[in-house]
Amino acid sequence: MAEGNALFSGLKKLIFKDEPTAAANNDPAIPPPPIPEKTPRIPENTPPPPVSGPLSWQPDAKGEGDDATRAKAYQLLESINQPGVDFLEVWNAASENGGPSGLRAAFNTLKYADRTLTREKVITTGRYYMDALQKALQSDLERKAAQQRDLQEAKTRQREALGKEVAEIAQQISELQNRLVQKQEALAEMDSRYEPSLRELEQKMDSGKRTIEGMLQQMHAILQAAEREL
Numbered sequence: 001m002a003e004g005n006a007l008f009s010g011l012k013k014l015i016f017k018d019e020p021t022a023a024a025n026n027d028p029a030i031p032p033p034p035i036p037e038k039t040p041r042i043p044e045n046t047p048p049p050p051v052s053g054p055l056s057w058q059p060d061a062k063g064e065g066d067d068a069t070r071a072k073a074y075q076l077l078e079s080i081n082q083p084g085v086d087f088l089e090v091w092n093a094a095s096e097n098g099g100p101s102g103l104r105a106a107f108n109t110l111k112y113a114d115r116t117l118t119r120e121k122v123i124t125t126g127r128y129y130m131d132a133l134q135k136a137l138q139s140d141l142e143r144k145a146a147q148q149r150d151l152q153e154a155k156t157r158q159r160e161a162l163g164k165e166v167a168e169i170a171q172q173i174s175e176l177q178n179r180l181v182q183k184q185e186a187l188a189e190m191d192s193r194y195e196p197s198l199r200e201l202e203q204k205m206d207s208g209k210r211t212i213e214g215m216l217q218q219m220h221a222i223l224q225a226a227e228r229e230l
Contacts, residue, residue, distance in 0.1 A: 076136055077129055085114035087126035 081088055093106035111117050 073133060073136075076133065080129070080132055082125060082128075085110050085117045087122050087129055089113075090117075090122050091126070 077088060089110055090103070090106055093110060094100065094103045096102075097106060107117070107119075107122065
């Protein structure tokens, strides 16, 4: 509770910084300071707000919590703190003395600081502060939920765009693979397509060569005989 007490102490300093010394002397003869008329007061018939659970004077069982959020909550409570002593001061004092078990002692002690402090004032202002805090929470949750929806929509759009690109690339790869298979088959058929013609030409070349060489030999023999005998 070191963090909570520090924040509560800040609230106490803010509340009591303008209190007269009579509060320290506990002198019942000195009346409490008057509340300025221009300060908005909480209507006596303010209905209790819907509350999901009581304000806790200690961390939850798991020790979970967001220090930054807690600090903002205390800042909000300080900004709407009503003049004089009310629920916030009682909550502060009781929290530093064990929680609900220290409530009566805190209440009786703070009555000397502000004679207007009553059971009804504690309950009414407590409901007022809880309602304000709960409304702030709801507003923050709605804002974050809107941000969450925006992020989810952006994620969906990005997923669809990438999915389309992946499908297009996959289609291109499939077409290239089909072309590759076709070229491989054409390459494999290359020998069977050209080999018969190549062999035929080779045979014709050999046959023509032998025929011409035979004729040349005959012509050469006749030519030699003509040179000798004619």
